[in-house]
Amino acid sequence: AAGLAAPMAFAAGEGDPAILEKQEWQTTLGKNVATMPYGVPSIYEANLIRRESPGLTRVSAASVAFTPLQGLFGTITPNGLHFERHHQGWYNLNPETHRLMINGLVKNARVFTMNDLMRLPSVSRTHFIECGANTGLEWGNVAVPTVQYTHGMLSCCEFTGVPLKVLLQECGADLKKGKFLLAEGGDGSGMTRTINLEACLEDTIVAWGMNGEMLRPENGFPLRLVVPGVQGVSWVKWLRRLEVGDMPWNTKDEAVHYIELMPDGMHRQYASIQECKSVITTPSGGQQLLDKGFYNVSGMAWSGRGKIKRVDVSFDGGNNWRTARLETPVLTKSITRFNIDWVWDGSPAILQSRAIDDTGYIQPSIKMLRDVRGNRSIYHNNAIQSWKLDSNGEVSNVQVG
Amino acid sequence: AAGLAAPMAFAAGEGDPAILEKQEWQTTLGKNVATMPYGVPSIYEANLIRRESPGLTRVSAASVAFTPLQGLFGTITPNGLHFERHHQGWYNLNPETHRLMINGLVKNARVFTMNDLMRLPSVSRTHFIECGANTGLEWGNVAVPTVQYTHGMLSCCEFTGVPLKVLLQECGADLKKGKFLLAEGGDGSGMTRTINLEACLEDTIVAWGMNGEMLRPENGFPLRLVVPGVQGVSWVKWLRRLEVGDMPWNTKDEAVHYIELMPDGMHRQYASIQECKSVITTPSGGQQLLDKGFYNVSGMAWSGRGKIKRVDVSFDGGNNWRTARLETPVLTKSITRFNIDWVWDGSPAILQSRAIDDTGYIQPSIKMLRDVRGNRSIYHNNAIQSWKLDSNGEVSNVQVG
Amino acid sequence: QSTQGSTKFPGIGRNATPAEVIAWDIDVRPDFKGLPKGSGSVAQGQVIWESKCASCHGVFGESNEIFTPIAGGTTVDDVKTGRVASLADRKQPQRTTLMKVPTVSTLWDYIYRAMPWNAPRSLTPDDTYAIVAFILSLGEIVPDDFVLSNTNIAEVQKKMPNRNGMTRNHGFWSINGKPDVNGSSCMNNCVKFVQIGSELPDFARNAHGNIAEQNRLYGPYRGSDSTKPPIA
């Protein structure tokens, strides 16, 4: 039964010791400014860190560290908690010797230093990045306990850099013949991904800035490609080379991974777009409500095809829905935070959210996805997430239907 | 003369060793994911930290640490670099025992725990915070070398919290009689500031979230008041109490400080609004250009009265102006990033930016401000900033006119 | 509305107890709402001052070491006019607390809530009356044998040297206020002759440490080496 934390009641003349007694921070002198010249979170936030999912990968340098969405607010992901995904580990590259080469179907193959790039006309734009494999563990069945592991390969940052288009024009790229771009990373995996220039030329950024400062080493310092709406693996980190070409490259991570196995044994290749998706982050799997009563139910919604138009929330497993409030501004290919009022009466409930984007696309149920794609896709699982709230106040991960 | 870094030229068959030779990060295995469960910037960013201005204050627990704007991008300030201003030091308050009391002209004086507050309907909004004393050192003459010290009491974050209005209504506040709100902090200074409810009721937030995570201890963890458009001192940190009243409180920091001395010896009191202002952050004071040629000149603009409508940039000390590009979205009472193309021919130049907000207000020159307010105001210096670029490539802080 | 929750937000928050409001509602307003009863003499104040305050603020509140001086700069004439005359003097080097503070409630409230700086909330109301009396005596606002109390503090207010020194006649209290200055939107040929009025003084070039170490060591915008003169 609910009521784990009954509210304190006091007789007149009495009260809460936290108020009646003076606290250390009211009665002594605090710490100096710049005690931490670069600050860190409160000691009380230590539980909210990036974490690996045990058994997901075999080695930690080709693995994932998930963002703790269960404790985050708003839309911006703090850089220290941005999810990590590396294929051959990460390095602190030396930005002084880092180079970007542009070659292929261009008039002049050119080389740029960071000095060069940071002098070019820049833009700053907020976009989500989601790994194509996010929620991939759940194609078959419920597998992991919390939203950190179901949805934590998702972050949203303000990126600053030079538009790809400016750089390609500067090199005299032949964009008639050259419909494809190879992006190559400077790490050991030399990560290579083919970018669809027809679809991505207008909003792709060669970025160095993330949430106001330089990219973090784990996220590609000093240079990464930002390809809004497209799965994270294409946002090549430690970006070293761009080659304009007339066909896709079929690199390892587009011919052996990031392909989706369909029921007939065929693999879908070059499925790049992250479709419209949402998830309730509080309350979410593994959380424990202490009490009945009013709750602000909150979550995130995003679409690789544009802007979020509406988010509906159900508390009865999808039978009835109410429309949530959207925080503004609603930006294209970015996270939108939604909130909705709810009074929990102590009975079991199943919470779901469902996002609709401005193309009219509606986030589907896992059953609808499986009916078409089977359950061995790994990638691009944008199903409605269900959280079951038990009468004991515990929330757990379930699938309905 | 310019040309400190002449571009490298190579004969065919030769080239840049940074390209021709393989780097360590291409030929060895990198570090694991979650090596840093909460990440930190690259080692190459170590110079960009919060810093005190020597001699500005006498003790470091009643002082300022400035944000290194000279190295930042876009609009979001990373939490680790948010400026600090304390009057009696900072503490890591225990959020489990933190309380918010609301009293005064209310039907019921009420107490809220963090458990309570974080269940209330929340909003997430991006706003700038600027200390009223920002640029105060420059009322008289040029005094400090870089934009970190001239403008670094400025940050911009996405805040999440419950609207003040929701809380006051919940307590049955008498908003007819109660036009004033006292906000009180939980630190040793028990910081107290009077808030103008008529002007600020609609957009003030009782916030716990900052850029997606909890407020940092230096910025008021676990609770601070967010009063958009109003000087930073009113954004009371470690917020403990709100009292609704029918007159201003004349607290120490509104009767002895944060008052502006006019030429006739009168002090302006309760001058809260941060007026429209802008500054070029790259290139800026103390920076050294390595070369002639193309530059993206970039800066920040903001207004406590609304949205930025236009930013103009001059390269000749204010004689001629060109309109800069504004990054979107342009949000109310938030930072807007501007950028403008420029080719430096190697001759001396004076760079200025001038912002205009949607009330039609135009950022004034320092002379215009001094003509009305003299030079002993300390607070609310929103003058146009001038950076002189010498033919040796060095940028320095000057005032013109 | 019940003690334990509202109808709008069931289960959230509770009514404060009277003891809790008393414990936290310690602010004192200019109309002395919130001022606890009590009293203290200048002589008592001096004793506390010398043991608990003088180390930072100086025996006569004159010290500039830890914070700007508390006392000084006010005259007997100012006590009459309620305007500190020296504030109009542009050569006045420094503004003390007593030169600025218009309301005695401000001193009482702040000292009680926040001083001594390293041990706030350690003073009793009587201590605070005494210290305020002592500070006022330093400014010749009250005589040296004065006893300040909740019953005579309103009279003392009438003698505060800068009580008439504040104006709210400006447009900055609200976003709807009218600005006192507005710039120019001139785009071309706006200034006949651009004159540099002020430059960074030579002694300030390196006063904030080496600027080269406060910028990136890569990228187009390095810091100049401020330990040396500008390069030729």
Add this chain to the structure above:
Amino acid sequence: QSTQGSTKFPGIGRNATPAEVIAWDIDVRPDFKGLPKGSGSVAQGQVIWESKCASCHGVFGESNEIFTPIAGGTTVDDVKTGRVASLADRKQPQRTTLMKVPTVSTLWDYIYRAMPWNAPRSLTPDDTYAIVAFILSLGEIVPDDFVLSNTNIAEVQKKMPNRNGMTRNHGFWSINGKPDVNGSSCMNNCVKFVQIGSELPDFARNAHGNIAEQNRLYGPYRGSDSTKPPIA
């Protein structure tokens, strides 16, 4: 456009030298553009494999320890059809690299650029030909005495077991593509009977560590203690 800068962005960037392009432009496309000349035999490949690869991937590319297996699961019949038949079998436990990879260029490109994992870029082109030949021989795609080279690699492509196993017939290459699934916007009485199809298995409750330690210890949303069963 001069070598040293463009007219649009004077002073920025420079033309790459031929040697620089050769050094970095190492990618190999499905049409073998970018493939360097060279050759290597299965036998040579086996020697390198055993010394540089087998420790992680197993002597026969079968190891699941460090990464999913490289070889296995393909048949002689697949080599003919160009479709790995077992991929349609939903009970197939695992997909090896050879079951998925449609193009031999992919293997060549990736091994040359990224393997061995802990010493990438240490192989010569001839090494790479040899290793690819060895891997293909593990899948019976080439005979054990095969010598792979730039001249015969296009022929080998015609035997890749999953060369016809990829489709681009979907709407996900571009934002303008047509989705294959669309949800429902029903608002009321949408589901007659809500059935839970899958729940977190008991063994998974604590498999990610104690969830109580992965949430705040304050605030309304604590983590449940997953070391214990749910509270009654």
